[in-house]
Amino acid sequence: MKIDSKEIDDFLVTLLNSVGESLRGDSIKKKSIDTKKNRNDLVTNFDKKTEKFVNGEIKRAYPDATIVSEEGYGDMVKDMSGLVFFVDPIDGTMNFVKREDDFASMIGVYIDGTPLVGAIINVMDNEIYHGGKELGLFINDKRIDKPKNLSLVEGLVDVSAPMALANRFDVQNVIKKSSGFRVYGSAGIIFGHLLTGKEVMYMSYLAPWDLAAGRVLCEAAGMSVVSIDDAPINMLESQVVIAGTQKVVSEALETVKTR
C-alpha cells in the first residue's frame, strides 16, 4: 500500500471541516442524550451520528484501513499493522452538552504502529490543528512553530479532575512545581494548548481515540508523550498518559509515584 501522508492530511482537514460545520449548526441546539453510562460519560446522538459519518468517509477513501473508534462503529482491531485510523467524534462531551464550547473532534492515523498524521478541530473556534512528523504542524492553512521546551515552573498544567482531586500518583506535587493548574475538560482542546505553548503538560487516563491524534501532533512538535510508568504507549489499550514538553515530562516522571 502506497501511503501519501499529505493526501491523508488533506482528507482529514476536509472531513473535520464538515464535522465542525455540522456540529456548529442548528442541530447543536437540539441535542438529546441517548443513554448515560454514568453522569460524567454522556453519549449524545451527535456522537453516534458523527462517528457513523466519519467512519463511512474513511472507509470510502481508504477501504483497506481499519478504524478504532469510541461509539462502536469501528473495527475489531487486534494489532497495529497497516493503516489504522483512530476516531473520536466528539471529545469533551460534557463541555459539548453543558457549555457548547471547548469541545473537539479528532482523527489520528498510524501506519504499522508508527504515528503518521493527526488532526484535531476546536469546533467552536473553527481551528484545525493538523500535520505530522514529516509534514510539519499547521493550524488551518498556517504553518506553526514548535513550542518552546519550557520547564514545569514556567508553565500551566492540565490534569484530569478526578486524578488531581484525589491526588492520584501524588500528581499534586507535579502541580505545585508548575505555574498553575487548569482543567479545560477536553483532551483535544488541551492538546491544542500544548501545541501553542498555552500549557506545558497534560496528564489523564486516556483511551486510544482520546490520545491518537494528540500523540501524532505532540511528537511532531518535539514534545514527549509517555505512559505514567515510562513504558511505550500502547495504542490498543487505555492508559495514564503524560504529554508535554520534554523537560516537563521528564520532571513529571521523576515526581509522580506509581506504586
Add this chain to the structure above:
Amino acid sequence: MKIDSKEIDDFLVTLLNSVGESLRGDSIKKKSIDTKKNRNDLVTNFDKKTEKFVNGEIKRAYPDATIVSEEGYGDMVKDMSGLVFFVDPIDGTMNFVKREDDFASMIGVYIDGTPLVGAIINVMDNEIYHGGKELGLFINDKRIDKPKNLSLVEGLVDVSAPMALANRFDVQNVIKKSSGFRVYGSAGIIFGHLLTGKEVMYMSYLAPWDLAAGRVLCEAAGMSVVSIDDAPINMLESQVVIAGTQKVVSEALETVKTR
C-alpha cells in the same frame, strides 16, 4: 449627586474597549514582569499601566467618586458611601502571561454600598459583559437573557485550584454533586461563564476588585453571590465567595463545612 446608570454603563464599555484594544495590541508580546509577590501572583507592567489609565479616566469623568483598585493607584476607601469604582486592570494575570488568552479587565460600580453597574471584558474574545439590575444584561450591544436556575447536578463548577486540591471547606463534596469540575483561572472569565450558563458555580477567595463587577452582573442575572458563611458580602474585605444559580448556591452552602 445625580446618578445616571446608563451613562456610567456607556462610560465603562468605552473604557474597557480601549483597554481591550491596548492589551490585544503588539505590546502584549513585550510584557515584562515587574516584581513577583510570589510565583502565582505575577504583577506585570501592563497591570500597572492599565490601572493608571483606567483610574485616570474615572477620575476625569467622575471626580467625586472613590476608587478601590488592585495595584495601588486607587484611594484609601474606608466606607462605601457615595459612588465607588472597583478596578481590576488585568484579571487572570497568570493566563495573561502564560496563555495570552482567558484573561479579563473588570470595573464594578456601587452607590452607597448597593451594586449599580458592572463591566467585564474577555480581552481576547473582545466581548464585554455589562449592565446592572436596572439596565439589564448585555454582551457588547446585545441584550442577553438571564441564565436558567439550574441545580448542581445539571452543571459544571469552577473552584479555585488551591481550594479544590486541598479540599478546603470539603468543597470536593460540592464538586462530586456537580456534572464536572473546571479550572479556568480568571474570575472575570468565569463570571462570563456563569452569566451565559456555561458554568453554574464559582467558589474562590476573592479580593474586592476580583468580585465587584461579577457580583453586580450575577445579581442582575438573578443569581446568588454570598460569602461562604452565608454572611452578606463585605466589599471592603477579601472573603471566600460562592457565586452561582440560586439553586446551586443553596446546595453548596448546605454541603461545605466552614468549621
